[in-house]
Amino acid sequence: MATRDDARRRKPDGAPTRQQDPEGTRRNILEIASEEFALNGLSGARIDEIAARTRSSKRMIYYYFGDKEGLYLAALENAYRLVREGEAELDTDGLPPVEALRRLVEFTFDHHHQHESFIRMVMIENIHHADYLDRSEVIRQLNVTAIDNIAGIYSRGVAEAWFRPGLDPVDLHWQISALCFFNVSNRATFSRIFDRDLGSPEAQATLRGQVVDMVLRYVMRADRLAAE
């Protein structure tokens, strides 16, 4: 298939020619818009600035996305979709429960760390009281799988007497998310206030180990822990 990499083709005589590429234009706009919104927020991002960085024009933004809010919503949905797709890569089948849970937490920690702009979009969305997420049919459907994964690991762990019973997988997901999310979302203020660079590889390695530890200690039976 002949993909179009360059935005503008040229006629044989060298004069630029308009080229139609709806999908490419749309994608290009969405990419730039996502960066700008993640960086500056909904009200902070500027349509003109987004348009300027695009290979396209402001006219096309309105043509494809309606208005600024429509563009923001599309960027938000895109961020969720990308990240949830990435999560599908995690495979804990066949691992013993404790190892599976450790793996899940490490993966979540790393994944959040690697997708800072997704984290920022979620922060921004929370500033807006999740109003736009609420309007999105798409996003809610994307979030069930994460729970299935945890629930599976947890129930195996309980069955094999490694984990204590009575915990709720959604709550577990909440706790893991809290630690992994905060690591990215509040790094700036925490680093400044306590005068530590929490973004350094060493600091991240330490935090990661502690987060794993914290979750495992929470879930595992006390008698299993004592045996360490």
Place this chain on the structure above:
Amino acid sequence: MATRDDARRRKPDGAPTRQQDPEGTRRNILEIASEEFALNGLSGARIDEIAARTRSSKRMIYYYFGDKEGLYLAALENAYRLVREGEAELDTDGLPPVEALRRLVEFTFDHHHQHESFIRMVMIENIHHADYLDRSEVIRQLNVTAIDNIAGIYSRGVAEAWFRPGLDPVDLHWQISALCFFNVSNRATFSRIFDRDLGSPEAQATLRGQVVDMVLRYVMRADRLAAE
């Protein structure tokens, strides 16, 4: 002392008279500005809107705070000061280490919960990569006491063989903060995605108990846990 409650006094003939009250005007502007910034963010908040809600005027905002960023910085410092002052109310002296730590975590959880607009200011500041916090001499000085408190409890706990050794009080503070902060900061998106109202008193009580549990299990020696 004669405090001024009404913004405008009136002459005997009933005509409004201009009244001077620098401190009151400043404080009034700061209050309204804090609300608006916490609600809408730095770029989202409107000077005109703030001025309109004030008992004062736009001119006075510039008179006292220079520009929009100056006003934002003042609001940020105010938020930190208020919350840190509130934290001083916590007293764990005389409590056994485990109870003291439990108390500390519960207090932090409740305190964050009660000061949502502070949390929002910190979120907003993180969106801005803590740039304004960086410019503030005032704020950094406010944050040492929190660590002293934790450090004291922890070292007592280790000495009395309830807590395992080798943990860093700042890291501990990080973990407690992460859980308590996330509870407020991400409530909107989490509630919507998992279709639970995490703001309800019941949900909050559950989460609170789990957070306390999580921290205690992380800090306590395994043999002490097993004895429960």
Place this chain on the structure above:
DNA sequence: TGCACAATGTACGAACTAGATAGTTTGGTC
């Protein structure tokens, strides 16, 4: 080949927004 419609470029305007200018009133001091 020509038609209908999708995709794109250019220019502009109405509303908004941060901030400035100019002048007035107040309360304390000597």
Place this chain on the structure above:
DNA sequence: GACCAAACTATCTAGTTCGTACATTGTGCA
């Protein structure tokens, strides 16, 4: 009661920002 700095009011402006009107070009299809 004259004087002055601080506190305050009313009004204006330069620049920005979202969004649109109108014109033009490309493409699939009858």
